[in-house]
Amino acid sequence: MLFPLRAPQKCLEPKNKENVQVIKVFSFLVLIISQLMAWSALAEPEEDRQAMLSFYEKHFPNVEFQEFANGVYAFDEIARQQWLEIEDFPPYEIAVDEGEAYFNNRFSNGNSYADCFENEGQGVRQNYPYFDTNVGKVITIELAINQCREKNSEKPLPYGKGELAAISSYMAYTSRGNTIDVKVPTNNPAALAAFESGKQFYYSRRGQLNFACSSCHIQAVGLSIRADPLSTTVGQVTHFPAYRARWGEMVTLQRRFAECNFQVRARPLALQSDQYRNLEYFLSFMSNGFELNGPASRR
Amino acid sequence: MKRSFVVVLIVLFTACGQPADIQQAQEPVGAQAGTLSTTTAPMANTAPEASATYQEARDSAVATVSLAAEKNSTWSTSDALLKQAEAASIEGELDRAIQLADEARWLAELAIKQAETEETLWRDRVLRN
Numbered sequence: 001m002l003f004p005l006r007a008p009q010k011c012l013e014p015k016n017k018e019n020v021q022v023i024k025v026f027s028f029l030v031l032i033i034s035q036l037m038a039w040s041a042l043a044e045p046e047e048d049r050q051a052m053l054s055f056y057e058k059h060f061p062n063v064e065f066q067e068f069a070n071g072v073y074a075f076d077e078i079a080r081q082q083w084l085e086i087e088d089f090p091p092y093e094i095a096v097d098e099g100e101a102y103f104n105n106r107f108s109n110g111n112s113y114a115d116c117f118e119n120e121g122q123g124v125r126q127n128y129p130y131f132d133t134n135v136g137k138v139i140t141i142e143l144a145i146n147q148c149r150e151k152n153s154e155k156p157l158p159y160g161k162g163e164l165a166a167i168s169s170y171m172a173y174t175s176r177g178n179t180i181d182v183k184v185p186t187n188n189p190a191a192l193a194a195f196e197s198g199k200q201f202y203y204s205r206r207g208q209l210n211f212a213c214s215s216c217h218i219q220a221v222g223l224s225i226r227a228d229p230l231s232t233t234v235g236q237v238t239h240f241p242a243y244r245a246r247w248g249e250m251v252t253l254q255r256r257f258a259e260c261n262f263q264v265r266a267r268p269l270a271l272q273s274d275q276y277r278n279l280e281y282f283l284s285f286m287s288n289g290f291e292l293n294g295p296a297s298r299r
Numbered sequence: 300m301k302r303s304f305v306v307v308l309i310v311l312f313t314a315c316g317q318p319a320d321i322q323q324a325q326e327p328v329g330a331q332a333g334t335l336s337t338t339t340a341p342m343a344n345t346a347p348e349a350s351a352t353y354q355e356a357r358d359s360a361v362a363t364v365s366l367a368a369e370k371n372s373t374w375s376t377s378d379a380l381l382k383q384a385e386a387a388s389i390e391g392e393l394d395r396a397i398q399l400a401d402e403a404r405w406l407a408e409l410a411i412k413q414a415e416t417e418e419t420l421w422r423d424r425v426l427r428n
Contacts, residue, residue, distance in 0.1 A: 051426040203421040205413060208374045208406065214424050267373035275371055 045184045045195050049286055052218075056232050059221060068235035069290045071298070075222060076229045083297065092169060092243040092295040095250045099170030102163055107152040113167065116148035125175035126292055129182065129281050131191040138194050138277040142168055142252055159271035160255035169241045169250055172294040179291055180238065182284040198282025201275055202233075207266030213279075228299065237284045239296035246299065253280060349393040356397045357384060360404035367407045372414035377403045 056068060060075055067074040073083045103121065106112045114120035118127075128141040139147075145167055146156035157164040185191045202213045216230045223230055240253040251259075254276045258268035269275050360381060367373040384399035 047428070048425070051428045054428055055426050199425070200421055203424045204417040205420075206372055206417070208376050208410075210413065212421070212424065218424075218426065262375060265375050267368070267375045267378060269371060 045285055052234055052286055056234055068232050069238040069293050071231040072229040086297050091297050095166045095169045096173045099166035102167050103170050107154050109152055111152045113148055121171055122174045123178055125172045126178040126180050129284055131185055131194060133188055136190045138281045140277055140280055143272050160252050161249055165241045165250040165252050169295040175292050177291055180287050182288055184285055194278045194281055198278035201279045202282055207264030209264040211264040234286050235290050237287050238290050238292050239294040241295050243297045353388050353393050353396045356400035360400045363404045363407035367410040370414035372410045374406050374410045377406045
């Protein structure tokens with residue numbers, strides 16, 4: 001054998017006190033560096049939010065912060081006037097009424113949706129989505145509604161529209177004026193990974209047209225695609241579910257994600273897939289501090 | 300002035316009066332053959348070898364689209380082309396079906412390439428203070 005083997009223990013044994021000191025200092029440095037790395041990773045979501053707010057404040061210096069919650073109506077005066085006219089007879093009112101009725105209906109076992117949510121489901125929309133540390137997944141309000149049904153031996157509802165969108169609309173309505181307060185647990189790497197995954201989705205180009213969400217809502221924000229002005233990222237989640245005039249029905253946020261994906265010629269993902277939930281998590285965190293104003297009407 | 304006007308008129312009449320076959324001959328070769336256009340249906344080919352070629356092209360396209368789907372980056376155009384290819388094969392237009400399936404596979408390959416490059420490129424777009 002060319003190189004004689006040495007006993008492993010001997011390799012690790014400190015030869016003298018000086019070596020012990022070196023090992024101690026080294027260990028201390030490793031600890032400090034790992035703590036700093038963890039801190040920087042945890043600080044990133046808030047840094048991302050601040051950077052985004054700063055970008056839009058510079059881009060739209062005359063728009064007040066809370067106005068971004070009104071989407072393009074914050075900076076497109078003509079569209080705003082039309083929207084305000086529509087708000088005189090809001091087309092989402094029927095969905096709110098229907099949603100209230102569905103919400104108050106009891107399941108076959110006698111329980112109701114109110115039993116599944118904090119504060120009996122009234123005024124809680126601002127806390128969704130949240131990261132469930134037990135299952136290691138992001139939980140959106142639509143998912144929580146279906147989880148409630150399944151917990152009570154009811155079939156889950158189809159996502160995106162219909163009864164589920166109506167219930168979600170009612171829950172959003174009871175939360176109007178509450179400030180979005182989505183948390184990314186700073187001590188949970190899985191939550192940070194979910195946030196990062198949503199962020200990656202937002203900034204990644206996809207589809208044959210090679211667009212990222214950010215291509216429209218950051219790079220080209222304020223410009224128009226055909227007759228439709230492009231809204232800011234911040235404030236995008238505040239008003240969902242929304243009555244979409246183009247479809248003549250209520251639409252959940254994730255159905256809107258799917259539509260965006262389809263418009264850039266990407267195959268939309270399943271509603272409530274991990275990717276869409278993570279995207280909703282990222283977007284909602286970006287809108288922290290905005291007041292909920294949903295449900296709303298959109299073109 | 301008058302003379303030049305008359306010359307122009309003669310030239311125009313001569314061009315318009317050309318027989319249809321001469322005008323066709325002046326068309327680009329590709330456009331005549333329909334080789335560059337996906338909307339021009341080629342002659343139906345029902346030969347067994349064409350059917351096998353279509354199946355091969357379709358299987359290859361479906362496999363590539365599945366690979367793109369694993370990366371969550373399928374382009375809807377691939378899906379649409381595969382549907383069109385299937386419809387064309389049912390109609391007996393196998394040459395066209397093969398062409399459409401090949402195009403679907405090619406777009407799926409581009410979708411995979413897009414997903415691979417975006418794995419790192421997205422970070423360059425993140426807003427920072």
